[in-house]
Amino acid sequence: MTRTPREIAAWSIGLLVVLLYAMIPVMWILSLSLKPATELGDKRFIPKDFSLDNYDTIFSTSEFKHALVNSIGIAGIATLISIVLAAMAAYALSRLDFAGKTVILSGALAVAMFPPISIVGSLFNIWRDVGLYDTWPGLIIPYMTFTLPLAIYTLSAFFREIPWELEQAAQVDGATPWQAFRKVIVPLAAPGVFTAAILVFIFAWNDFIFANTLTSTDNARTVPATLAFFTGGSQFEQPIGAISAASIVVTIPIIIMVLFFQRRIVAGLTAGAVKG
């Protein structure tokens, strides 16, 4: 189908608007992070001079480095646990026939909509008693409230698309059940599992409310909570440059993941909704 020049022009403008929409706030934070301290107030979108001082600042203190390790570790472990549990459930939900499927899926959806503020008080009190306050497990456990439902949803949607007959076909051809699983099903399921893991990781990485309420030191405080309580040279000085530099550091991995896996992430995000 040929397009008229007018359509191509209209679409190009649309494309440009979308790109600017997404990129301007990111570019702005990048710009702030590269401004030398004396030029932070110059109101310019593009810095006049570039400096990496802010990056030096955040990496010269242990506060941010600890937060980064906590964020990666806590979000990583939460992702691993929820993907393993959800993969088992999603296999059953997409492949086996049993009553209670709807109950489990609706239940997971309800849990996903749960307001976290409703349980932080309870967790705050229980965690102090059992010694989980300000620890990694103390955050990983509440993260299950949102990582598990998300993982169950995306994985069931991906698993429904797998041609499971191939497993039997492989067995007919003489493969053992384990070989059929490992050589046929695992390669088919792996991309879906990987995508679900990225989505879950992004959610866990993003959490602020639990990290804010259930931690108090850099023992378990993740990056978002650390940013909120960052202090500059003095208590009353907002360290704009340092916060911006730290923001860029935690944003880059997400942008890279999104750029590489955009097609699959979109499929995961709209899981189920595309079915007609």
Added chain:
Amino acid sequence: MEAANVPATRTGSAPVEKPERKRMSDRARSERRLAWLLCAPAVITMLIVTGYPIAYAFWLSLQKYDLRFPDEKEFVGLSNYKDVLTSSTWWQDVWNTTIITIGSVTLELVLGMALALVMHRAIFGRGPVRASILIPYGIVTVVAAFGFRYAFDPASGFIQGLPLIPDDWAPLTDRGGSLLVIIITEVWKTTPFMALLLLAGLALVPDELHEAAKVDGANAVQRFFRITLPLMKPAILVALLFRTLDAFRIFDTVFIQTTGANGTESVSILGYNVLINRVNLGLGSAVSVLIFIFVILIAFFFVKVLGTSTAQQRGEV
């Protein structure tokens, strides 16, 4: 062994059942057992991490329990709820949260629909568009909130450096301006998600209908309102349900941008202040439970009154 016993009693009530049927039902039974076994860890985990804390929050909400005076802990029934529901702060915060929710979800619907239409009609560059709209979605909310806060702050912001905008405009110092910045941040961050849900709904609208309407002389606007919108209603309602429930629990953006100052305190911020800053666990838990009830009421309204069905999300259609 139980599996063998149960069908026997069943055949008793239906004596003509053929042996083949019975074998099938045994198989179905073992399949069901495997299914429950596989689902059990996830289901039990979800029940423990949400069910138990919310039940405990309800129990705490019936106590007078202030961590500053732990010795005074006692059962007070519903009096914490009475305190919350008769306080003007609570209702002011419900109102603030409602403004933020309605403001951001409405804007997101309009912008998200525009974005979905742009993506649906993509001629080239589908990949870059998809990748770039995922960026706001992937960015940590706290980071986005800082970015917008510094952009609108007269001490650092490039917004004040733009033409036509006064150099000393300080939106984050008054209520209207603060609400505006909070809503802009929320809209920027979550419109992509809305657009993707709508795009999936848009894909379900058959092209033939548009062609037929075109032949009948309907213009693009008429086709959008008479064909696209009605057919997308289920997808729109689901997107609205998800986003409304999500917006109602807003915490991160408000915390970073105003900490609830200038009349922007949301109900989640109120809960945080009472529970964590004032360590009044009894009163704070009452706030927590009330927020939970509000969320259930919103979901109930969408499902029962507006007829939102999440069957598509469950993959049942």
